[in-house]
Amino acid sequence: xxxxxxxxxxxxxxxxxxxxxxxxxxxxxxxxxxxxxxxxxxxxxxxxxxxxxxxxxxxxxxxxxxxxxxxxxxxxxxxxxxxxxxxxxxxxxxxxxxxxxxxxxxxxxxxxxxxxxxxxxxxxxxxxxxxxxxxxxxxxxxxxxxxxxxxxxxxxxxxxxxxxxxxxxxxxxxxxxxxxxxxxxxxxxxxxxxxxxxxxxxxxxxxxxxxxxx
Numbered sequence: 379x380x381x382x383x384x385x386x387x388x389x390x391x392x393x394x395x396x397x398x399x400x401x402x403x404x405x406x407x408x409x410x411x412x413x414x415x416x417x418x419x420x421x422x423x424x425x426x427x428x429x430x431x432x433x434x435x436x437x438x439x440x441x442x443x444x445x446x447x448x449x450x451x452x453x454x455x456x457x458x459x460x461x462x463x464x465x466x467x468x469x470x471x472x473x474x475x476x477x478x479x480x481x482x483x484x485x486x487x488x489x490x491x492x493x494x495x496x497x498x499x500x501x502x503x504x505x506x507x508x509x510x511x512x513x514x515x516x517x518x519x520x521x522x523x524x525x526x527x528x529x530x531x532x533x534x535x536x537x538x539x540x541x542x543x544x545x546x547x548x549x550x551x552x553x554x555x556x557x558x559x560x561x562x563x564x565x566x567x568x569x570x571x572x573x574x575x576x577x578x579x580x581x582x583x584x585x586x587x588x589x590x591x592x
Contacts (some may be wrong), residue, residue: 397446441523443531488524
């Protein structure tokens with residue numbers, strides 16, 4: 379079991395590295411998107427190649443970061459009933475979900491997408507858009523992304539079994555601190571309160587002239 383846990387740590391290290399690299403892709407795609415918008419508005423022109431680079435990077439963000447998201451326990455969970463069960467039973471349900479839902483689906487998509495990539499690569503498939511890019515790199519993202527998700531799922535499964543045997547903490551627990559959803563909800567609440575405060579302070583000032591006329 380300790381060998382499997384060591385394997386899990388190795389997979390987690392890869393997922394963490396890929397996740398951090400994907401963060402830089404996010405920055406790059408924001409810059410490219412802004413550049414495409416400025417060129418289109420200011421110079422009334424655009425490049426299909428740069429637009430497709432932007433689309434390819436969007437795909438890379440979602441596909442390559444799937445395993446990292448599972449590592450950080452940031453995937454959406456619908457566990458209204460399971461959340462009321464004891465912790466160990468929740469982990470058993472987690473193992474069942476990984477074995478019979480996550481891994482089969484991810485492996486099937488990875489397996490079926492590989493011939494599609496190979497056909498695109500061997501024929502050097504080009505974009506149908508004028509000045510577009512080759513298509514096989516973006517199609518390669520599909521099997522690679524789901525391979526990373528399969529690896530992350532195996533790591534998650536190992537840690538669940540390790541937790542049941544008392545060898546590691548519960549892998550379903552998020553790191554201390556607020557989730558991205560909680561931070562976003564608090565930010566929205568603060569902005570709403572700020573707008574309410576501005577409206578409340580401006581209303582009496584606008585009402586004073588009418589009161590003075592009376």
